[in-house]
Amino acid sequence: xxxxxxxxxxxxxxEILKGVDLSIDKGDVVVILGPSGSGKTTLLRCINFxxxxxxxxxxxxxxxxxxxxxxxxxxxxIRQKTAFVFQNYNLFNNKTALENVTEGxxxxxxxxxxDAIGIGKKALDKVGLxxxxxxxxxxxxxxxxxxxxxxxxxxLNPDIILFDEPTSALDPELVGEVLTVMxxxxxxxxxxxxxxxxxxxxxxVANRVxxxxxxxxxxxxxxxDIFVSPKEERTKKFLKRVLPEDYTFYI
Amino acid sequence: MSEGLNYTxxxxxxxxxxxxxxxxxxVTIVALLIALPLGFLLALTxxxxxxxxxxxxxxxxxxxxxxxxxxxxxxxYASVPLILSLFFEKYNININVYNINPIWxxxxxxxxxxxxxxxxxxxxxxxxxxxxxLEAAQSVGLSNFQAYRRIVIPQALxxxxxxxxxxxxxxxxxxxLGYAMSLQEITLKAKVAANVGYNYxxxxxxxxxxxxxxxxxxxxxxxxxxxxxxxxKYVSA
Numbered sequence: 001x002x003x004x005x006x007x008x009x010x011x012x013x014x015e016i017l018k019g020v021d022l023s024i025d026k027g028d029v030v031v032i033l034g035p036s037g038s039g040k041t042t043l044l045r046c047i048n049f050x051x052x053x054x055x056x057x058x059x060x061x062x063x064x065x066x067x068x069x070x071x072x073x074x075x076x077x078i079r080q081k082t083a084f085v086f087q088n089y090n091l092f093n094n095k096t097a098l099e100n101v102t103e104g105x106x107x108x109x110x111x112x113x114x115d116a117i118g119i120g121k122k123a124l125d126k127v128g129l130x131x132x133x134x135x136x137x138x139x140x141x142x143x144x145x146x147x148x149x150x151x152x153x154x155x156l157n158p159d160i161i162l163f164d165e166p167t168s169a170l171d172p173e174l175v176g177e178v179l180t181v182m183x184x185x186x187x188x189x190x191x192x193x194x195x196x197x198x199x200x201x202x203x204x205v206a207n208r209v210x211x212x213x214x215x216x217x218x219x220x221x222x223x224x225d226i227f228v229s230p231k232e233e234r235t236k237k238f239l240k241r242v243l244p245e246d247y248t249f250y251i
Numbered sequence: 252m253s254e255g256l257n258y259t260x261x262x263x264x265x266x267x268x269x270x271x272x273x274x275x276x277x278v279t280i281v282a283l284l285i286a287l288p289l290g291f292l293l294a295l296t297x298x299x300x301x302x303x304x305x306x307x308x309x310x311x312x313x314x315x316x317x318x319x320x321x322x323x324x325x326x327x328y329a330s331v332p333l334i335l336s337l338f339f340e341k342y343n344i345n346i347n348v349y350n351i352n353p354i355w356x357x358x359x360x361x362x363x364x365x366x367x368x369x370x371x372x373x374x375x376x377x378x379x380x381x382x383x384x385l386e387a388a389q390s391v392g393l394s395n396f397q398a399y400r401r402i403v404i405p406q407a408l409x410x411x412x413x414x415x416x417x418x419x420x421x422x423x424x425x426x427x428l429g430y431a432m433s434l435q436e437i438t439l440k441a442k443v444a445a446n447v448g449y450n451y452x453x454x455x456x457x458x459x460x461x462x463x464x465x466x467x468x469x470x471x472x473x474x475x476x477x478x479x480x481x482x483x484k485y486v487s488a
Contacts, residue, residue, distance in 0.1 A: 076394075103393070104393065
């Protein structure tokens with residue numbers, strides 16, 4: 001459904017992505033792991049054109065676009081098919097939770113207001129915020145804000161949701177509520193591409209794990225492949241660093 | 252020998268000064284109507300580093316900030332008629348440039364200087380809105396224009412409003428310099444009335460009062476508007 005070919009991106013002299021390929025099928029939950037600076041976030045941002053890649057192609061069903069020179073119309077089309085969940089939520093500060101969710105529907109996709117409100121309320125119910133429709137972001141905790149962020153993405157009913165370290169900015173005790181919501185929407189068959197440092201999420205929810213380092217994909221496979229029998233030295237080193245010594249992994 | 256204040260004159264002149272308010276307000280409003288959108292657009296060119304325009308706004312701002320308004324008035328008031336009369340002569344247009352109402356010059360000078368101030372006001376206000384707000388808006392499918400209109404500008408406006416208020420009040424006060432080009436505003440009217448009997452102190456007190464009332468009302472209006480705009484920031488949890 002989504003195919004990325006040979007994507008390159010540099011910031012100044014610093015080459016962040018050195019030719020990354022990626023292919024995602026409908027219903028996949030793909031987790032990208034990797035040390036910071038490995039280009040995971042940049043890859044995600046390039047797919048949604050929040051960053052302009054230096055070169056590379058994206059195939060979205062029948063739509064083929066050049067990631068460097070895409071027209072405004074192509075960018076708009078791709079953004080309609082994708083949704084983005086940000087590390088620091090980026091909720092619209094001047095809008096209530098419900099307005100945050102309906103904004104993209106009403107203004108971006110011209111859904112009639114009454115329908116959009118219905119969809120928005122349902123999305124907020126799904127993330128457990130039925131009592132927060134009219135709260136502004138400043139009144140919500142980090143975990144609640146991120147759940148609104150997820151509701152905002154889900155409500156758009158996109159082909160794929162891109163998650164950029166959705167729990168990294170949260171207090172440890174708030175991580176759980178967000179991960180639970182993500183697991184639930186994964187179970188419903190939503191296609192997800194997730195950059196995260198939450199190993200438990202990768203193990204329990206992902207059907208594919210990609211390990212990136214130094215701007216390239218080092219290794220990819222099922223969670224079992226990556227966590228139990230990693231082939232590459234760099235993957236082993238990384239996992240040793242992030243997983244506790246006595247951690248045993250059952251599947 | 253001093254006879255103290257002439258109270259009858261003080262009261263009469265107060266109303267004469269007051270009759271200059273419409274002109275003062277007209278100049279202020281026209282200047283704002285031109286300066287607000289123009290200042291905003293030029294602030295965008297600075298933030299987004301648009302070539303040429305960015306450079307132009309920078310020079311423009313430092314030029315206006317670096318010269319007194321009274322000098323800007325003298326330059327416009329002296330040079331524009333000169334240029335116009337040359338132009339009219341060349342094309343045989345029969346208009347006497349010296350009959351042009353000075354209010355047109357006031358419009359030019361005050362929108363010119365207010366634009367420069369508002370460029371800086373908007374530039375600082377826009378830079379307080381996190382870039383993530385724009386990105387989030389784009390990611391849910393809003394166009395750049397929609398994202399600015401619905402998400403970025405409402406948030407920037409809350410930050411900009413106190414400074415826009417200051418700029419407006421400064422503008423109202425600056426229009427008193429319009430007397431230098433015989434603009435029929437508050438200051439000129441009161442001064443002319445004072446000329447007859449040399450009652451300058453009374454006239455100045457009247458001018459003082461009219462400005463302070465006018466500016467207080469404007470400030471109050473801004474405060475109410477600001478309170479409404481920043482609802483989302485101070486709602487109690």
